[in-house]
Amino acid sequence: MNLEILMITAFGGSFLTYLCGKVSSKVRDFFAVFISLILVVFISCFYGKSQTIHYFNFFNLPLILTINKLSWLFAIAVEVITALSVIFSLSYMKNKEKLDFYYFIMLVVNASMLGIVLSGDFLSFYIFWEIMSWSAFLLISYNRGPALKAGMKYIVMSIIGSICMLVGIISIYTSYGTLNISQISSQISSASSDYILLISILFLIAFGIKNAIWPFHTWLPPAHSEAPSPFSAVLSGILIKMGSYGFLLILYIIAGLNLFLELFIAHWVLCWLGAITLVISTFIALLQNDAKKLLAWHSIGQVGYIILGITFGTNLGFAGGVFHIFNHATFKSLLFLTVGAIEYRTRGVRDLNSLGGLIKKMPITFFGALVGACGLIGIPLTNGFVSKWLIYKTLILKGHPFLAFAALIGTWGTILSLYKFIHNIFLGQLPEKYKDVKEVPFSMQFPIVILSLIIILFGILPGIPLKVINSIAVSAGFPSLDVSIWGIASEKGALNMINIFATVLIALVLMRLVFQMGEKRTRISQDNNYAAGSYIPVDKYNYTVEFYQPLFRMIKPYFRDFVDEFYSKIVKAGRTLSDRTRKIYCGDLGYYVTYIVLFLVILIAIKLWGKVW
């Protein structure tokens, strides 16, 4: 298997999908699924291999594709999530217009993300990065209306990031004369720490914007909530993780962590940025009423955990951070897909205040949402627990109780908002208008079930992914972790998921038996309920709006998106300034002559008194 063939399949497949769409929509759907699945197979063939290919020369700059353990891990995540989203799209996007375009761009985004993780030099990295940014813009604004505005916000911030990256790349090229990542990493250790700091800051802004770190996060909530749901899953699951990949690249490969840790202030700032990102966005998520917006804010929050993990520079923290990247990809994609399923059956409703009681109608979707929520919270026996455990342990043992506190209290914000999410959609009374809602078709159930199973499997047997991550950590220069199939077996504070799984299972069975011992139960409907003796008003016997009202009243003034307001003010000020400037050009010749005369007067005045020349 060759990397060139892989990239040609990825990009060529997307074009062919577009052409197939001109023939027939069935062929196109089939072909899109085929391409995304074949890429999963191709990438899995690369497991454990490393390969470097020099595929093109661009004005004496060799363009290189390379695969190592880190890029393999990202590539497989990219492919799996995209494949599941494409399968999900089959039913979700049915009866919408411009579908050829949709599948085409979806696969282009996929191919460009593959290109990013496989790039061996910064020029290809930059090219693929730009393809990804622009094609993602096209899909974010796919729905028109408010989506256009969201897309505009996204692309403006993306461009700012790309420019920073470009400056960094050019600076590296002028200093070292090469863009090959492995060559740079061997040469840069001799550079001065100021230069490394400059390069790090430039790249960290670029990756921070894509990764949505506070205060660069403002594009994310509207973009995630306005994009079509399967693409939101890709966007939140892996596209923003390209930023995390960039972080890993900069921190561990380019700058080298030891160099970076010496820049104490930078390290400290990055850690606290992670903590701030985590707390603020999790609690803002709590205040949202739009299901997708709630999840979008959590995407920002979980990025905080990832940053906290990977910036700490211990093997535990690295493993936790990298593992959390993939866990987040699984459970956040799953949650976005379940919201997509809800939208599909309720004709586009995702307002948490108007849904309810759907558990009886859509049990499989509910199962997916529950598992995803548990993963996001980090309940034991889901993969999210293991990665968070690793991060907390790092923070506590390294003696940073306040960072650990931010991480732990963020979990409580997650619990509150995710319970609201589940309760307002699936629990409580079923409104009359959703009496005839059915479960989603198989092609939408399939990705939901697969992702749920992955979350539970990696939660009980975290050793499977952790072994791969551990080998990456070893190749990045860390001491090896004592990973076994069921967790971490280090002598100080081991984690044994099998033990926990077994005891929970036994306890569940035991309690089930105790439950069975009691008198037989009768099933009753939701209308047969306690209402202090009075009859139950249809559609009104529910408590969903302002679910945490007493808390909202207390925290609402403090948890606003101040950064977004600040940016909006800047934009507004810029617009007023431009408006004012425009007024100079009034179209009256007399004024223009006055300007010219005034300008000449000023020049003469300067000449007379200033003696500049």
Place this chain on the structure above:
Amino acid sequence: MVIKIIEFIFSPFLAFIIGVFFLGLFRKIVARIHQRYGPPIIQPLLDVIKLFHQKGFSHGALFDLGLILSLAGSIVVVLFIPFGGICPLKSSGGLLVILYTMLFLPLGIALSGGEGANPNISIGISRKLILCLGYEVPFLLILLSTMSFYRTISIVDIVNSQKNFHWTLFSPLFLSGIAYFMILPAMLGMRPFDIVSAPQEISSGPAVEYGGKYLGLFHIQHSFSIFIMIALFVDLFLGGGENIFYFFLKMLTIFFIMVLIHSVFPRLRLEQALRYLWKWPTIFAFLGVIISKVVR
């Protein structure tokens, strides 16, 4: 091996007995303060047996499963907590796992109650989760201060470091201990923090749709949670116990004080409770963390 298995069976059973005993004692003490005679101490146990013989009404599969999950979660937490030298699950992640397994308790009830489709339940759960957020702020700081003070995440290690009366309560961390004591009524759901069940306002909140064996299981879950919260305090700050008897004695003392507080205070509103929890206990816990950083 045999001893291990006996420990596994014995400790949840003991926790259940102690929890139910506390519930009975609770009613007795409150009755005596009210100058009544009060029910016999085994009354809660008799109630549970009676409830298991009554017919229950279910609202669906999750209604049953959530309650079972909550109970199973509490049993697992009990297995993690050292109890006078007994700790069946010593080496499986320590205090962080306890912290996260404790989530099963409120979440199980919340999921089960949610399917009950009664707004009283929803209000109760919303109050419960907000109250949890309220006491978790100081609680997490307290746990972090002890963990960074002893530089370990294993609760067994923490208990072992307190042998021979080197209790954490008498160490520089005494402020954290005071903070834990101040939030304990909220964790137990006792007055002035019985906002969640508030019978006069929201008809006992989460328990309103439970009847028959559901109510019985709910009581059992409540007794377990009383045991867990107090046992954690004893383990973290009162040096655990050399044997089961001492451990029980310490728990009884704490519980007795809690009941006394319960019987004289009126119920707070949720905002008042949050304001209290985020003020003094949080300040003390915060100072505790700083002390633990300075000392170490």
